[in-house]
Amino acid sequence: MFEALTERLERAFSRLRGRGKLRERDVDEALREVRLALLEADVSVEVVRDFLARIRERAVGQEVLESLTPAQQVVKIVYEELVRLMGEAREDVRWAKSPPTVVFLVGLQGTGKTTTAAKLAYHFLREGRSPLLVGADVYRPAAREQLETLGAKAGVPVYTRHDVDDAVRIAREGVARAREEGRDVVLVDTAGRLHVDEELMAELERMKAELAPHEILFTLDAMAGQDAVRVAREFHGRLALTGVVVTKLDGDSRGGAVLSVRAVTGAPVKFVAVGEKLEDLEPFYPDRMAQRILGMGDILTLIEKA
Amino acid sequence: AKTRHALVDPLEGLFRRRAAFDDDFFLELEEILIAADVGVKTSAWLVESLRADVRKKGLTTPEEVREALAARILEVFGDDESRFRLTFAPEGPTVILFVGVNGTGKTTTLGKLAYRLKGEGKRVLLAAGDTFRAGAIDQLRLWGERVGADVVAREEGADPAAVLYEAVDRAQREGYDVVLGDTAGRLHAKQHLMNELRKIVRVVGQKLPGAPHEVLLVLDGTTGQNGLRQAEVFLEAARVTGIAVTKLDGTARGGVVVTIQKELDIPVKLVGVGEGREDLLDFSPAAFVAGLFGEGEGRTP
Ligand SMILES: Nc1nc2c(ncn2[C@@H]2O[C@H](COP(=O)(O)OP(=O)(O)OP(=O)(O)O)[C@@H](O)[C@H]2O)c(=O)[nH]1
Ligand SMILES: Nc1nc2c(ncn2[C@@H]2O[C@H](COP(=O)(O)OP(=O)(O)OP(=O)(O)O)[C@@H](O)[C@H]2O)c(=O)[nH]1
Ligand SMILES: [Mg+2]
Ligand SMILES: [Mg+2]
Numbered sequence: 001m002f003e004a005l006t007e008r009l010e011r012a013f014s015r016l017r018g019r020g021k022l023r024e025r026d027v028d029e030a031l032r033e034v035r036l037a038l039l040e041a042d043v044s045v046e047v048v049r050d051f052l053a054r055i056r057e058r059a060v061g062q063e064v065l066e067s068l069t070p071a072q073q074v075v076k077i078v079y080e081e082l083v084r085l086m087g088e089a090r091e092d093v094r095w096a097k098s099p100p101t102v103v104f105l106v107g108l109q110g111t112g113k114t115t116t117a118a119k120l121a122y123h124f125l126r127e128g129r130s131p132l133l134v135g136a137d138v139y140r141p142a143a144r145e146q147l148e149t150l151g152a153k154a155g156v157p158v159y160t161r162h163d164v165d166d167a168v169r170i171a172r173e174g175v176a177r178a179r180e181e182g183r184d185v186v187l188v189d190t191a192g193r194l195h196v197d198e199e200l201m202a203e204l205e206r207m208k209a210e211l212a213p214h215e216i217l218f219t220l221d222a223m224a225g226q227d228a229v230r231v232a233r234e235f236h237g238r239l240a241l242t243g244v245v246v247t248k249l250d251g252d253s254r255g256g257a258v259l260s261v262r263a264v265t266g267a268p269v270k271f272v273a274v275g276e277k278l279e280d281l282e283p284f285y286p287d288r289m290a291q292r293i294l295g296m297g298d299i300l301t302l303i304e305k306a
Numbered sequence: 307a308k309t310r311h312a313l314v315d316p317l318e319g320l321f322r323r324r325a326a327f328d329d330d331f332f333l334e335l336e337e338i339l340i341a342a343d344v345g346v347k348t349s350a351w352l353v354e355s356l357r358a359d360v361r362k363k364g365l366t367t368p369e370e371v372r373e374a375l376a377a378r379i380l381e382v383f384g385d386d387e388s389r390f391r392l393t394f395a396p397e398g399p400t401v402i403l404f405v406g407v408n409g410t411g412k413t414t415t416l417g418k419l420a421y422r423l424k425g426e427g428k429r430v431l432l433a434a435g436d437t438f439r440a441g442a443i444d445q446l447r448l449w450g451e452r453v454g455a456d457v458v459a460r461e462e463g464a465d466p467a468a469v470l471y472e473a474v475d476r477a478q479r480e481g482y483d484v485v486l487g488d489t490a491g492r493l494h495a496k497q498h499l500m501n502e503l504r505k506i507v508r509v510v511g512q513k514l515p516g517a518p519h520e521v522l523l524v525l526d527g528t529t530g531q532n533g534l535r536q537a538e539v540f541l542e543a544a545r546v547t548g549i550a551v552t553k554l555d556g557t558a559r560g561g562v563v564v565t566i567q568k569e570l571d572i573p574v575k576l577v578g579v580g581e582g583r584e585d586l587l588d589f590s591p592a593a594f595v596a597g598l599f600g601e602g603e604g605r606t607p
């Protein structure tokens with residue numbers, strides 16, 4: 001259904017024969033196509049607007065390189081800006097100077113917090129660390145059982161309580177347990193919540209105030225639409241997110257929400273989740289994400305030719 | 307424990323800013339629709355239709371234009387209210403399957419529907435057809451307890467089709483009115499998982515001709531344009547009969563539903579507005595369209 005951006009741009013530019021500098025008019029024509037591609041990929045309307053303004057600034061007046069057509073030149077600039085916006089360098093977990101490192105997983109319902117907590121624990125275990133999982137979702141039916149099952153599969157102990165319905169208390173006890181046992185990283189699974197749920201957002205603020213986590217990771221469903229920008233802004237405003245985990249990237253969504261969330265929070269994507277199994281966790285590569293959002297497998301070859 | 311969120315109405319602002327229904331007006335309107343997840347293509351089509359309406363009918367006031375836009379979207383949904391209701395078997399148990407990608411709200415929606423049907427005096431049996439995800443069976447059992455419905459379950463890793471078969475069999479023998487079948491979340495891009503779903507549907511149909519009577523695609527209301535692809539593939543693999551849109555208690559507007567309706571014509575039947583057992587609404591096109599523009603009507607139970 002979606003035409004590759006390059007093709008579209010080539011069509012938009014087909015009447016342009018001469019090379020030389022990119023003129024304002026040509027750039028605007030190209031940017032219309034870029035805008036559509038980004039919106040189809042679920043990048044938020046407001047983020048697209050800012051992004052295009054930046055591209056326009058960069059593109060107008062640029063020499064069209066010998067080996068590139070104007071279309072390719074614009075695509076190249078768009079691609080580079082996308083990669084830049086998503087953060088070029090891979091960012092590691094912020095490890096505590098004196099362990100345990102405390103990590104919260106937060107986000108909307110069903111985005112993958114519990115699964116990701118277990119995957120991270122498994123990942124850290126294989127790196128030679130000694131993680132503890134903490135089940136602090138006291139709301140969703142069987143959330144604690146889910147984490148216990150995943151912990152058992154991962155070979156990572158789980159601290160939770162079925163007789164307590166105070167999430168902050170469970171988290172506090174979990175961190176204390178990790179300290180007693182000399183564990184170096186604690187992953188706290190929290191309940192899914194809406195950014196507009198005042199009571200539950202306040203619960204996270206209390207949990208943060210008490211436990212001073214080193215990482216607050218926001219799980220973002222790769223299929224998320226336009227609202228992601230508002231959700232992320234709200235979570236970030238209240239908790240100061242330190243990182244993002246993009247989940248369900250094993251599907252065929254374009255994942256434009258990643259750009260939105262990155263743009264409004266500035267928080268780096270630290271991991272991506274690509275399946276339901278424990279080992280389905282990968283580092284984040286901004287270039288791959290940029291290609292995915294633009295819907296272009298062909299972009300690399302294009303740019304390599306440049 | 308929920309704060310109902312009053313959404314701002316972006317159309318209000320647009321009408322205030324733009325006195326004339328000119329190109330800039332329509333451009334901004336298109337962005338409002340896209341921001342509600344309606345999608346580029348459908349938004350463009352709606353805006354063009356509205357442009358024609360404004361010209362032909364000589365619309366001049368914001369009220370007229372707003373109404374014309376709503377009418378255009380309502381037209382997509384059609385005015386046959388009965389399409390939006392669940393269908394039940396004339397006799398014998400009705401089987402309703404819940405399918406969809408991961409984490410959309412299948413199990414929760416099933417639980418809420420069980421609660422509603424119990425309230426109507428029906429005998430309801432839940433089938434734990436998600437034998438894959440950690441804690442899924444426990445979650446369904448807890449819903450069963452919460453709403454007072456019986457549950458058929460096997461161990462983790464069991465064949466989901468066998469669980470469904472057993473549930474339908476028991477419903478036939480013991481005179482249950484409705485079987486609500488949970489299934490594991492699966493991404494539509496995964497062939498083998500979609501084949502597993504095909505098998506579930508086939509086995510249920512062999513056990514009870516006419517079943518499943520409803521296959522509900524549970525669509526997360528915060529989903530963007532991928533929702534259309536989900537609907538296409540699940541429709542083909544599991545002959546989806548209706549959609550349940552969830553999580554419309556937040557600020558997402560669920561506009562991809564309009565595109566799904568336009569392209570595939572699968573009726574929306576249920577709307578999820580929370581995590582509690584009562585947070586389930588029948589779909590009303592008028593309320594949905596109002597919610598698309600943020601009036602909030604129909605978004606709250
Ligand atoms: N395909 C796929 N499924 C995933 C991925 N991550 C999580 N899931 C699935 O998504 C669903 C929801 O995951 P959970 O970990 O329960 O999500 P959660 O955020 O903890 O959900 P709540 O606690 O209810 O808010 C489950 O079916 C998971 O198996 C992923 O990367 N790929
Ligand atoms: N706010 C809100 N949350 C919902 C709604 N429906 C479901 N949820 C929540 O979304 C999360 C996922 O719901 P589930 O019912 O487990 O979703 P599922 O589709 O069965 O998930 P998998 O089986 O893992 O694929 C849970 O935390 C639910 O409480 C809704 O309408 N509104
Ligand atoms: Mg969870
Ligand atoms: Mg489920």
